[in-house]
Amino acid sequence: MGVRETKKKELQEKILKAAKELFLEEEFDQVTMSKIAKRAGVGLGTAYNYYASKEELYLVAGGTAYILGAESDIDNVPFSVEELINTLVNEIKKMTGIEKSSWRVSLSSLTKAAEKKPSLFLELIEIDHLFIEKVEEAINKLQTKGDIKADVSVSLLVELVYDAIFTSLLFYFYNEEETVEELSNKLSDKLSILLKI
Template identity: 35%
Template sequence: MQVLKEEIRFSILNAAKELFLEKGFEMASMNMIAKKAGISKSNLYNYFPSKEDIFYVLTEYAYDKIESVLEDLFNHGSDDNFDVERFVALASEKLISLLTKYKKEMMLIVDCSQGTKFEGTKQAFILRLQEHYISEFKKFDILVEDNDYFFVHYIATSLIEGLLEIIRHDKSDAWIRKNINLFIKYYIRGYSQFFTDDFS
């Protein structure tokens, strides 16, 4: 029985990550992955039975981390004494930590996952954010004419797309940190205006 070598497995995962980011899950093949990793296709199958298995090894742990951060932010416990600046700092810290550590995995999940169980994840994130915002508006008796919450769709979309646009540039961690911090300050301070007494 062939001994599986950790360095070969690592090489396979790195090669697959690059190919999935470049071509997307559907267009990448096991042949391409084997060639890029510098091994035979038959040897590749000793490590992974399919490209789906490779994709999920690359993404499932990061997806769980994303879910955890979303739950933390959704359960921030807003009330009448909600401190906007404290939440800005909390959200920035959590999102910076997540998106610097898992930026490529995040791009795999939202931009390159067609044909996998993560297809549609970006829209699912947006929908959850919309539902959270609508719940907050109702909780604080913020009236919206004719219950037309379409504007919630575009403010939720702008948050998700804004964060993705930052990591898509694939700059340094320091650059990502600075831009996420600026974006979150701009976004949350604007969003908090819905909860002021003079909102109309």
């Protein structure tokens, strides 16, 4: 990697780190690109060169990338199906630390931002692939151990697990009455049905 590429990567990481910190400290509506740029120690124009909007940064730095990406506890290989289920539920519970209203605003804004920059969805899918790969690796190991039936398609099972997580989270974000405990129990039940077949 050349000097220019290294500098670009460092700037991008500074902006992501600043955004992550701010989204954890403040409500979504209170965070601005100006605040993110200031925290990162870069100019506002530089921040916009890397990210089109705070909504994009929210989901890349404060949403799934932060919560389900490189910092995932799934890296610690589970010894049982129950341990994998507990780990997945705990990972998803991290996402409930951000207000439901912030998620709704962000998801709505993301849809609008993606109309202007369709590659944004591809970036988010790539982030989710990191999470999916970790889940797939864990399921493969459990299947090799005999904890998950050998005749079950791992790739299909991983897709179903991801679908269960995604839909459970969406229902949680849009249902003000649903508690974190209810989300956890519902998700645990769904994952048990899928992984204990």
